[in-house]
Amino acid sequence: MSDTRREKSSSPASPAPRGGKAIGRASDRGGSVERPIDPERAARRRFRVDESTRVPVLTFFTGGAFWLLAGSILALLASIKLHTPEFLDGASWLTFGRVRPAHLNTMIYGWASPTGIGVILWLTARLAKAELRFPRLLVAAAVVWNVAVLWGTIGILRGEGTSIEWIEFPPYVPPLLVLAFSIVALSVATTFHDRGEAHVYVSQWYIFGAIFWFPWLYTVVELLMVYRPMAGSPQASVNWWFAHNVLGLWLTPIGLATIYYLIPKVLGRPVHSYYLSIVGFWSLALFYNWAGAHHLIGGPVPAWLVTVSIVASMMMLIPVGTVAINHHFTMVGRFAILKYSPTLRFIVFGAMSYTAVSVQGSFQSLRDWNEVTHFTHYTIAHAHLGVYSFFTMTMFGALYYIMPRLTRWEWASARLIRVHFWGTAGGMAIYWIGLTWGGVLQGAAMNDPKVPFLDIVKMMIPYLWSRSLAGVLMTTGHVAFAALFTMNMLHLGKRRYEPTLLDDPREYARLIASPPAWEETPAS
Amino acid sequence: MNHAATIFVGVMLTFASAWLGLVFLPYVQLGNIEPAAIEGSTDAYPKPLGGLAARGRGVYIAGGCVYCHTQQIRPEGFGADIERGWGPRRTVARDYMYDRPHLMGTNRTGPDLANIGARQPSSKWHHLHLYNPRITSPGSVMPSFRYLYEKRKITGERSRLALELPEEWKPESGYEIVPTDEALALVAYLQALDHTTPLKEAETP
Numbered sequence: 001m002s003d004t005r006r007e008k009s010s011s012p013a014s015p016a017p018r019g020g021k022a023i024g025r026a027s028d029r030g031g032s033v034e035r036p037i038d039p040e041r042a043a044r045r046r047f048r049v050d051e052s053t054r055v056p057v058l059t060f061f062t063g064g065a066f067w068l069l070a071g072s073i074l075a076l077l078a079s080i081k082l083h084t085p086e087f088l089d090g091a092s093w094l095t096f097g098r099v100r101p102a103h104l105n106t107m108i109y110g111w112a113s114p115t116g117i118g119v120i121l122w123l124t125a126r127l128a129k130a131e132l133r134f135p136r137l138l139v140a141a142a143v144v145w146n147v148a149v150l151w152g153t154i155g156i157l158r159g160e161g162t163s164i165e166w167i168e169f170p171p172y173v174p175p176l177l178v179l180a181f182s183i184v185a186l187s188v189a190t191t192f193h194d195r196g197e198a199h200v201y202v203s204q205w206y207i208f209g210a211i212f213w214f215p216w217l218y219t220v221v222e223l224l225m226v227y228r229p230m231a232g233s234p235q236a237s238v239n240w241w242f243a244h245n246v247l248g249l250w251l252t253p254i255g256l257a258t259i260y261y262l263i264p265k266v267l268g269r270p271v272h273s274y275y276l277s278i279v280g281f282w283s284l285a286l287f288y289n290w291a292g293a294h295h296l297i298g299g300p301v302p303a304w305l306v307t308v309s310i311v312a313s314m315m316m317l318i319p320v321g322t323v324a325i326n327h328h329f330t331m332v333g334r335f336a337i338l339k340y341s342p343t344l345r346f347i348v349f350g351a352m353s354y355t356a357v358s359v360q361g362s363f364q365s366l367r368d369w370n371e372v373t374h375f376t377h378y379t380i381a382h383a384h385l386g387v388y389s390f391f392t393m394t395m396f397g398a399l400y401y402i403m404p405r406l407t408r409w410e411w412a413s414a415r416l417i418r419v420h421f422w423g424t425a426g427g428m429a430i431y432w433i434g435l436t437w438g439g440v441l442q443g444a445a446m447n448d449p450k451v452p453f454l455d456i457v458k459m460m461i462p463y464l465w466s467r468s469l470a471g472v473l474m475t476t477g478h479v480a481f482a483a484l485f486t487m488n489m490l491h492l493g494k495r496r497y498e499p500t501l502l503d504d505p506r507e508y509a510r511l512i513a514s515p516p517a518w519e520e521t522p523a524s
Numbered sequence: 525m526n527h528a529a530t531i532f533v534g535v536m537l538t539f540a541s542a543w544l545g546l547v548f549l550p551y552v553q554l555g556n557i558e559p560a561a562i563e564g565s566t567d568a569y570p571k572p573l574g575g576l577a578a579r580g581r582g583v584y585i586a587g588g589c590v591y592c593h594t595q596q597i598r599p600e601g602f603g604a605d606i607e608r609g610w611g612p613r614r615t616v617a618r619d620y621m622y623d624r625p626h627l628m629g630t631n632r633t634g635p636d637l638a639n640i641g642a643r644q645p646s647s648k649w650h651h652l653h654l655y656n657p658r659i660t661s662p663g664s665v666m667p668s669f670r671y672l673y674e675k676r677k678i679t680g681e682r683s684r685l686a687l688e689l690p691e692e693w694k695p696e697s698g699y700e701i702v703p704t705d706e707a708l709a710l711v712a713y714l715q716a717l718d719h720t721t722p723l724k725e726a727e728t729p
Contacts, residue, residue, distance in 0.1 A: 082665055083665065085657075085665045085666060085668065086668075095587060095669070096591070096592075097587045097589055097590075097592075098587070098588050100588060100591050101591070159587070160586070161586070163588060163625065164625045165630065192528075200527050205527075208532070209531075213539055220543070224547070225625055229624040229625060230551055231620065231623070232619075232622070232623030233554045233557075233617035233626070234547075234550040234551045234554050235620075235624070235626040236626050237547065237550040238546070238547050240546075241542065245542075285535060285539075286538045286541070289542030290541075290542045290545060298596075298598035298599065298603060301550065301617070302553055302554070305545070305546070305549075371602055371603055375629075375632035376632070379631070380631075446603070446604065446608075446632065447603055454661060457663060457664060457665055
């Protein structure tokens with residue numbers, strides 16, 4: 001029996017669309033005996049597990065949805081100010097240098113992290129087949145977290161921000177975030193310990209990593225840069241070790257855990273290869289960690305540091321390649337389902353963006369290319385390809401899957417889901433193309449000392465407009481999403497008894513039920 | 525398969541390795557740098573910022589200047605920082621020894637400011653430029669920092685500090701624009717930004 005097959009038979013994500021079959025029992029722990037599983041009992045159990053996550057997870061999601069809108073408005077303000085500096089320029093709290101970090105921090109700590117935490121909590125309970133521990137404390141944690149983000153955002157707008165990229169919240173905010181996060185970590189660890197399933201699924205590795213890495217990154221950077229700051233040059237290294245790893249070791253593992261769970265779940269087929277997922281995980285853990293100093297090429301830091309980070313960045317091709325192959329071969333033959341399932345459409349968009357952003361990132365770290373793109377809008381496009389196109393789109397996919405199972409209410413409108421998808425996907429495409437192309441021109445011009453600086457500023461204006469246009473499209477998508485979210489929470493709209501799909505449900509059911517033509521026949 | 529322990533140890537080791545490389549070793553290598561003696565003088569470089577400039581650094585941070593302006597000169601042959609006249613030499617770790625937090629920046633929507641004090645010593649220029657960047661630099665997209673300036677009714681004599689604005693930017697007659705303490709501090713900081721002192725670890729091309 002090959003490992004791929006073993007993975008198939010024991011994976012918690014093996015074929016089990018809603019009401020499906022493969023769910024284990026507490027008594028299965030440690031045993032390799034295959035028992036027939038009673039689908040009724042399994043469904044009831046899954047319902048109980050989901051139920052235990054309902055209030056805390058929905059609380060985290062609601063905060064996330066709020067900050068997504070707030071962060072979008074801040075983003076639009078910042079974007080417009082860069083091509084039309086007179087726009088709302090009177091007040092200190094609306095100056096570009098405050099609105100921009102307020103945007104970044106609301107998106108990272110207000111939208112991305114709490115939404116990711118919600119998904120982690122739900123996945124942890126699901127994969128452990130155990131009820132979520134400390135639900136009430138978790139609700140308190142969500143409240144503390146959101147109050148902290150609100151307080152911090154107001155602080156930045158008041159001019160109390162630290163100007164340290166990715167940790168701009170004033171010094172009174174981090175202890176609250178750490179407190180709230182400790183509760184989350186405690187709940188995840190104890191729920192994992194209670195697990196009624198011996199097998200540790202690949203999503204759980206990533207969750208494990210994220211839960212462990214984030215608090216370390218965050219407390220170390222706050223200590224060494226804010227509370228007991230080191231001297232300037234090593235600070236820069238710590239700054240980018242942190243900022244790069246917030247994406248790489250916090251958001252990325254959450255995104256990958258989600259993708260690893262939901263693609264197989266929606267398709268009703270196991271992950272392509274167990275071994276590839278092992279290689280992918282460990283190479284990510286090792287190389288992503290080291291990549292941060294590529295933000296300092298040419299900067300006043302030791303040359304060895306930068307070189308090591310460039311090497312690590314190139315090595316990232318290994319985890320990215322393995323994950324891409326694994327997801328692609330899980331999907332292969334089933335791409336038609338993207339027409340129907342909102343979850344799968346967002347998730348696959350996210351998964352493909354992960355490959356794109358990582359490959360781009362690896363090559364961007366090479367000295368020759370970095371010489372052009374460093375300090376330009378190209379980097380901003382790259383960051384959005386990671387945090388938005390990969391992570392945020394993946395979270396949207398997860399919300400489309402998880403929310404109806406918690407609210408017991410299907411999504412109100414397929415049309416709004418389409419607006420959401422095309423607004424965000426189209427907006428992201430314009431965003432990336434505009435700023436990437438503009439950034440290369442900007443960098444090339446900047447490296448030519450004959451071009452006066454102000455000419456470069458003027459040359460960038462149309463590209464900056466393209467970003468504002470993209471921002472309007474993305475925000476439209478977010479408003480559609482927020483409307484869907486609110487209707488779902490409040491049980492508004494017509495009651496539906498089937499999942500809301502983007503195309504003919506009968507056709508979808510037929511596709512899901514039939515294996516693709518090339519599917520392997522059992523070896524004789 | 526139950527790999528909980530393996531995952532825990534692995535996750536800890538990978539994290540610790542990068543922490544050692546990107547946090548601890550740079551600290552050991554660069555955390556205890558001392559000022560360098562300047563040849564032919566009893567002075568040392570760098571010096572901590574003076575009171576007003578140090579306050580101005582706070583204004584720089586509060587305004588988020590770092591999001592569009594870097595403070596680092598890349599070496600010759602890597603970019604055109606030196607050719608553009610942004611500095612006579614690359615900046616090195618010693619230049620930043622008193623910077624808490626560092627303000628090296630990652631974006632050049634505006635030009636580098638590592639040596640703006642040496643390149644643009646005039647406080648008059650800085651005040652006009654901060655009040656509205658379009659006065660001194662037509663086409664600039666820098667925000668106006670009007671909120672650092674006060675419009676005051678002239679009572680008696682004009683203030684010594686009042687901005688000498690060109691006709692189209694002037695307030696109505698009988699009024700003047702004067703910098704607040706914050707604006708004065710910010711300009712003192714910008715004037716203090718000067719990393720032109722030669723250092724032996726950074727060759728001057």
